[in-house]
Amino acid sequence: MTDKECELTYKGKAAGDKVLSTRPKPLVTLKSVRIDAPWRNLLISGDNLGALATLLEMKRAGTLKCADKTSGVRLVYIDPPFSTRLEFKAKKNQKAYDDKLGGAEFIESLRKRLILLRELLTEDGSIYVHLDWKKAHYIKVIMDEVFGEENFLNDIIWSYGGRGAKHISGQFSRNHDIILWYKKGASHVFNQLTIGKRVPKKGGGFKQDDEGRWFKTSPKGDYTDESMKALAKQGRVYTTRTGVMRVKYFLKDEGEYLIEDKLVGDVWDDIPDAMHLSESEKTGYPTQKPEALLERVIRASSEAGDIVLDCFSGAGTTLAVAEKLGRRWVGIDSGSLAIHTTEVRLLTIAASKSLDEPKKKYAKPCRPFDILGELEHDHAGCAGQKTAPKVKCSYDVDESSGECVVRIERFTSPGSGLKDMEALSSVAVDLNFDGEAMKIDLFATKEELEKNGFEFRFPVKAVKGEVLLAFADIFGNEKWFVGELA
Ligand SMILES: C[S@@+](CC[C@H](N)C(=O)[O-])C[C@H]1O[C@@H](n2cnc3c(N)ncnc32)[C@H](O)[C@@H]1O
Structure with a gap:
């Protein structure tokens, strides 16, 4: 027992200072949006524990700063697995993630992340932890230990509506999630909504x-x-x-x-669950949360230019909303499908709904972001993936327009059982590949490619050296081709 008045004890609970000395994970840039900017948003592919330790190093080195120069992250929102013991699949049966941790293992795994997240916050920052009836009450006790009971701000009930509630025999239907909100220090950013x-x-x-x-x-x-x-x-x-x-x-x-x-009180019953999202908001990723929910959290607890961090970022809802509201953002997820879904979502954000004027589209393409990860590229199947898709394509130069026209002739994902072209998700192009990270100059989704007979074009004049074509499938696997135009 420590000197705390009360605490949760369980097998395998590590000492706090040991958690704080978690080894940072060396990260390399896998892809970047080719726009120069002093601050670049980050999407990190990999387990979040080592990645959070890396971010902590960045904070200490003064490279993780909000636009007003405050060091650290102003707002953390996390929606970790809820210990359902289930395997989650996306709309087309793609594997998304496993939620298999239970008991003390689940609690300790989350506690370690919470200890690092607290360090990453600015002194006036705050954290929202989204859970449900299974583990929220255990994590409340852990949050009291890590953040201090005096820093507990709200126990928010997200009552997502009767329409989503399943009948459970012998008990009331379950139709709410629990979001625990804590501040780090004496004062915190809060905009009354x-x-x-x-x-x-x-x-x-x-x-x-x-x-x-x-x-x-x-x-x-x-x-x-x-x-x-x-x-x-x-x-x-x-x-x-x-x-x-x-x-x-x-x-x-x-x-x-x-x-x-x-x-706005602590019962949020005006935001329906993700089953009722508009078609344009749905990504097909399971457990995706509504943008309206994240909009409320981000507007209430951050200002434009502040860093918002989500280290269980899934389909990238927090990041997309942070982007639309002019916040800086950092996302982490260990699944390649999550990273791919987020990449597509952010790169096509200009076509999505504006949060300020819902009848309009979001006005801007996204601001620059980098995708970081642990693995070196092998330039054949991106990031060392074993199951890179098989792609057959050809190209011609259209002399009249001065464009290179690339045609995808076949696209299959081995082992998926899907027919030709069914597994295609997107194409990204780097017109001047430096042999290291991909810099995205052009991006097209399957829908856009399909409209053009699976062709895409770029001006020959824009090509400066080697061209890199990255073809992604709906599982988040990629096939990279590097070559010079003959
Ligand atoms: C409930 S989902 C998040 C959904 C997200 N809020 C959204 O709106 O799409 C949880 C995510 O945590 C990720 N995850 C689970 N354990 C992780 C870990 N140790 N490191 C990084 N990501 C992890 C899973 O891959 C999954 O995408």
Whole structure:
């Protein structure tokens, strides 16, 4: 027993300082988006324990900084496996990841990551840990140990809706997840959020002022006399017939309804589960979380330019939302399907929904990011993968347009049982390969390739040396071709 008042004891619990001396994992750059920028977002392929130790080295060396120069990560969100003992597969039956750890092994595995994550946070940073009924209560005790009970901010209930709830005989349906939110130090970044709720005008006790504006009132609460004077100047104080001063809140007028801004509480029941995502948001990766959920977390606990870290990043939901909200981001996942799904998602982000104006598309292509990993390329099957797809392609130069036209003639993934072209996912092109990391100059998804008869083009003039073509299958395996244009 340590000197702590209470703690969770189990077999194999390592000393905290031993965890902090976890050996950093040497990482090489496997791929990059070819745009120069002082800060590059990072997608790390591999087990997160060693990768977190590497990030900690970067923090100590001053190379992991938010845009305002604060060292470290302002916000961590993690959605680790929930100890379901299941194997997760993606939409086309591709293996995504195993969730086989249970008991003390699960708790200790997560605790080690939490100890490193705490170190990575800025002093005013915070962490959200997304779990469910199976292990959240054990991890709450571990979080109290690692972060301190006094730093526990909220036990958020994500009630994802009755539609997703399965009937379980003899007990209530389970239809919520638990998100534990902790801060690191004395103060933390927090932006209070509100949700606009539509309420009928009639019967809600709403009033109208002389200018026809609708309002509701609430007691003065902890407003000081000074603040009440300031509110009075803005026309926001209402005096009742008995002389009691109340604060006015104006409401948006929508015909028979009013839009009432309600503070977001700790029960989030307005975000449906991932089964109800729009087609454009679905990636096919299992256990993908809704962007709306991550939008709430990121808006509440970070500012533009802050680093957001997710070390169980899966389909890259946290990273995509961080990108759309102008945050810096770092993602880690040990699965090649997760890394590939995230790569495609970020490279095609310009075609996705804008979070600020939902009816519009996101305005920008993504900012530069690097994909880091442990393995050296063998330039035949990327990153030493044993099951690289088999690709037959040919190319011609179209003299009239000055373009090189590459045609994919056959594409199969050995052992998948899928027919020609069925396993194709995307093509990335580096027009000036330096023999080291791939720099992505062009990228096309299968849908785009299919529209063009499985052809893609690039200007011959843009080719400076060797061209690298990387063909990816739906399992996240790649085949690389390197050569000069004849
Ligand atoms: C529940 S999923 C995350 C889903 C994600 N939030 C999303 O919206 O797509 C958990 C992820 O953790 C990854 N993972 C599990 N153990 C890991 C480890 N030790 N290191 C890195 N990633 C790991 C799995 O590959 C899986 O993609």
